[in-house]
Amino acid sequence: MKILVPCKRVPDPDQKLRLNAEATDVDSTALTYILNPFDAIAVEEALCIRETTHPDAEIIAVSVAPAEGEDDLRTALAMGADRALLVEHDAQLDSWNVARLLAAVVEREQPALVIMGKQAVDDDANQTGQFLAVQLGWSQATFASQVEFTETGLRVHRETDLGIEIIHVSLPAVVTADLRLNEPRYASLPSILKAKKKPTEYTTAEELGVKPEPRVRLLSMELVHSQRNCEMVTSARELILKLRETEVIKG
Amino acid sequence: MIENSSDVVVIGGGVAGLSTAMQLARRGVSVTVLEREQIGNGSTGRAAGLLGQLRGTAEHTRMLMDGVKIVQELEEQAGTEIYVQTGSVRVAETAEREKEIADLVEMGRSIDFDIAPMATDELAKRMPYMRTDDVAAACWCPTDGHLQPAELAAAYHKVGRDHGVRYETSCPVTGVLLDGSKARGVETPRGEFYAPILVNAAGPWSHLVAGLTGTTLPTAALGHVYLTTQPDPDHPVDRLSPGFRNRHHRIYGRAENGGLLVGIYAEECAEYDMETLPPDFDMSAMKARRDDFHLAMLIHAAQQRFPWINERTPMHVTTGIMTFSPDGLPFCGQLPDHEGLFYCSGFSGHGIVQSPVIGVIMSELILGNRSTYDIASIEADRYWGVPGFQERDEIEQRCHKMQGSYYGRLEGKSADSKTDTA
Numbered sequence: 211m212k213i214l215v216p217c218k219r220v221p222d223p224d225q226k227l228r229l230n231a232e233a234t235d236v237d238s239t240a241l242t243y244i245l246n247p248f249d250a251i252a253v254e255e256a257l258c259i260r261e262t263t264h265p266d267a268e269i270i271a272v273s274v275a276p277a278e279g280e281d282d283l284r285t286a287l288a289m290g291a292d293r294a295l296l297v298e299h300d301a302q303l304d305s306w307n308v309a310r311l312l313a314a315v316v317e318r319e320q321p322a323l324v325i326m327g328k329q330a331v332d333d334d335a336n337q338t339g340q341f342l343a344v345q346l347g348w349s350q351a352t353f354a355s356q357v358e359f360t361e362t363g364l365r366v367h368r369e370t371d372l373g374i375e376i377i378h379v380s381l382p383a384v385v386t387a388d389l390r391l392n393e394p395r396y397a398s399l400p401s402i403l404k405a406k407k408k409p410t411e412y413t414t415a416e417e418l419g420v421k422p423e424p425r426v427r428l429l430s431m432e433l434v435h436s437q438r439n440c441e442m443v444t445s446a447r448e449l450i451l452k453l454r455e456t457e458v459i460k461g
Numbered sequence: 462m463i464e465n466s467s468d469v470v471v472i473g474g475g476v477a478g479l480s481t482a483m484q485l486a487r488r489g490v491s492v493t494v495l496e497r498e499q500i501g502n503g504s505t506g507r508a509a510g511l512l513g514q515l516r517g518t519a520e521h522t523r524m525l526m527d528g529v530k531i532v533q534e535l536e537e538q539a540g541t542e543i544y545v546q547t548g549s550v551r552v553a554e555t556a557e558r559e560k561e562i563a564d565l566v567e568m569g570r571s572i573d574f575d576i577a578p579m580a581t582d583e584l585a586k587r588m589p590y591m592r593t594d595d596v597a598a599a600c601w602c603p604t605d606g607h608l609q610p611a612e613l614a615a616a617y618h619k620v621g622r623d624h625g626v627r628y629e630t631s632c633p634v635t636g637v638l639l640d641g642s643k644a645r646g647v648e649t650p651r652g653e654f655y656a657p658i659l660v661n662a663a664g665p666w667s668h669l670v671a672g673l674t675g676t677t678l679p680t681a682a683l684g685h686v687y688l689t690t691q692p693d694p695d696h697p698v699d700r701l702s703p704g705f706r707n708r709h710h711r712i713y714g715r716a717e718n719g720g721l722l723v724g725i726y727a728e729e730c731a732e733y734d735m736e737t738l739p740p741d742f743d744m745s746a747m748k749a750r751r752d753d754f755h756l757a758m759l760i761h762a763a764q765q766r767f768p769w770i771n772e773r774t775p776m777h778v779t780t781g782i783m784t785f786s787p788d789g790l791p792f793c794g795q796l797p798d799h800e801g802l803f804y805c806s807g808f809s810g811h812g813i814v815q816s817p818v819i820g821v822i823m824s825e826l827i828l829g830n831r832s833t834y835d836i837a838s839i840e841a842d843r844y845w846g847v848p849g850f851q852e853r854d855e856i857e858q859r860c861h862k863m864q865g866s867y868y869g870r871l872e873g874k875s876a877d878s879k880t881d882t883a
Contacts, residue, residue, distance in 0.1 A: 396772040
């Protein structure tokens with residue numbers, strides 16, 4: 211069985227972000243990128259499947275990203291994925307078009323299962339998994355917090371606002387990982403060394419026969435301003451003085 | 462008095478600067494502390510705080526022992542627990558490390574430091590979560606433990622403020638004002654601050670602050686990583702379990718919140734170019750990638766002594782930046798090029814535990830007195846003009862090498878007596 215894990219390269223959300231001069235995107239200078247944390251959960255789930263029920267599973271990490279995206283595929287390989295595929299693409303793509311590229315990869319690789327993060331922490335779109343399932347005509351199980359194989363498919367716990375929904379889906383399927391699905395591992399030393407020898411294949415939209423046709427265009431960005439300026443106070447008296455000073459309270 | 466003017470401006474609100482400011486204020490000096498971010502947010506906020514008082518020289522041991530006394534006073538004044546006395550062990554698994562421990566016991570006893578060999582079964586009893594079947598020798602220092610970094614910084618801050626120290630946060634220093642070769646003040650985005658004495662306690666940024674006056678300070682910013690396991694009912698770690706050092710595997714650690722904290726001084730570490738980091742870089746937001754090589758080395762080393770730890774163990778990973786010097790010792794005092802410019806940096810991973818006494822030493826130096834300690838080994842000018850310690854790349858190379866040999870080299874009688882121990 212093949213398991214395809216789409217992996218998105220995202221700016222580390224914990225760093226301070228700035229906008230570029232035109233305010234059309236975040237300023238990418240000195241930005242640190244990571245593997246989308248929800249995709250790391252998806253990688254972990256694929257590894258767990260291989261370690262428990264499907265020892266023959268082949269795990270393929272795929273990313274649509276500029277050339278630097280290889281770094282984040284390397285993370286997936288170091289965690290334990292078998293091989294990686296980078297669809298090199300420099301321009302911003304909307305979720306629909308990312309899904310089209312992933313669908314073309316699925317056509318080529320013929321996995322039985324696609325597991326990916328429920329959303330990426332940069333644009334929080336929460337669309338690609340759903341779009342991909344629709345384009346492929348596959349079952350989908352989104353917001354998964356537990357995945358079990360059955361004789362005929364997958365039994366999936368879905369985290370919804372109303373509670374845990376338990377569904378059964380037939381394979382092939384697209385599963386999107388929620389936060390509580392698992393706790394992703396760190397890469398071990400032997401695994402990092404082994405990952406250096408694992409193959410990464412490069413392709414392009416053109417080679418996949420897909421011509422991206424953007425449906426959504428990013429017009430501009432604004433930073434959310436929180437004027438938060440924390441200062442530690444050590445007594446109630448000091449707190450009151452500060453609040454008076456800033457005229458939060460009067461008198 | 463002119464606005465923004467004080468006797469001393471301290472650049473950096475980590476433990477080094479905070480301790481210095483507090484000690485100066487206690488002696489009646491007016492002090493302003495300028496911090497680029499928030500108080501204690503840099504290396505201080507990332508530190509493990511392990512206190513191992515037995516050092517390579519009697520004087521360094523005395524400094525740390527006195528530091529504990531200062532901390533105990535601080536605890537009373539600030540009403541908080543800072544020093545957690547757990548005792549500490551060192552374990553050895555090779556013949557040469559066994560000899561090292563025997564030498565340390567002998568050296569400790571010669572200066573009346575409380576240290577004794579510890580039998581393996583006793584070790585196993587105190588640290589049931591540790592592998593001991595391969596341990597050849599161990600020693601026990603009952604008066605060791607750790608300082609809680611956040612509580613220590615808060616206590617310096619509080620007691621300092623009670624003595625009139627002014628703290629300005631989100632206030633990075635962008636320029637140094639000179640009057641000829643004499644310090645006059647600093648520039649910040651919030652205006653100028655004037656003082657005839659400036660203290661550069663800017664941690665990993667201190668060589669950049671030194672650069673503002675064209676001064677070379679031989680420190681380098683090196684990465685460090687430690688992990689803290691989540692409490693595991695199969696491997697409970699009592700709060701008062703001993704701190705440990707295992708130099709063969711290059712690891713150290715202690716109990717933390719029911720879990721185990723383990724850090725490493727590996728042969729290799731990350732290097733940071735502080736100049737290229739964003740101006741609003743926040744060390745507390747640093748995190749390790751899932752495939753971080755240094756973290757993998759740490760997990761691998763930790764697993765040798767604690768076989769239940771692996772890459773899937775639920776854990777919190779702390780990464781930060783340490784300020785290393787070429788010999789692992791800090792720089793305290795003035796350099797020949799400017800008057801009134803004091804340095805207090807390069808603690809090489811030991812800033813927390815050295816800070817109590819360093820504050821005293823700095824205040825003695827600043828007030829023009831001789832220090833009550835023999836500070837030859839930590840004087841700021843010991844590499845002044847020394848070839849091989851002037852260019853950034855050679856400085857970084859030497860500091861990196863120091864970091865790598867920190868746990869790698871041997872100590873005791875056979876070792877180089879001039880170098881300090883970890």
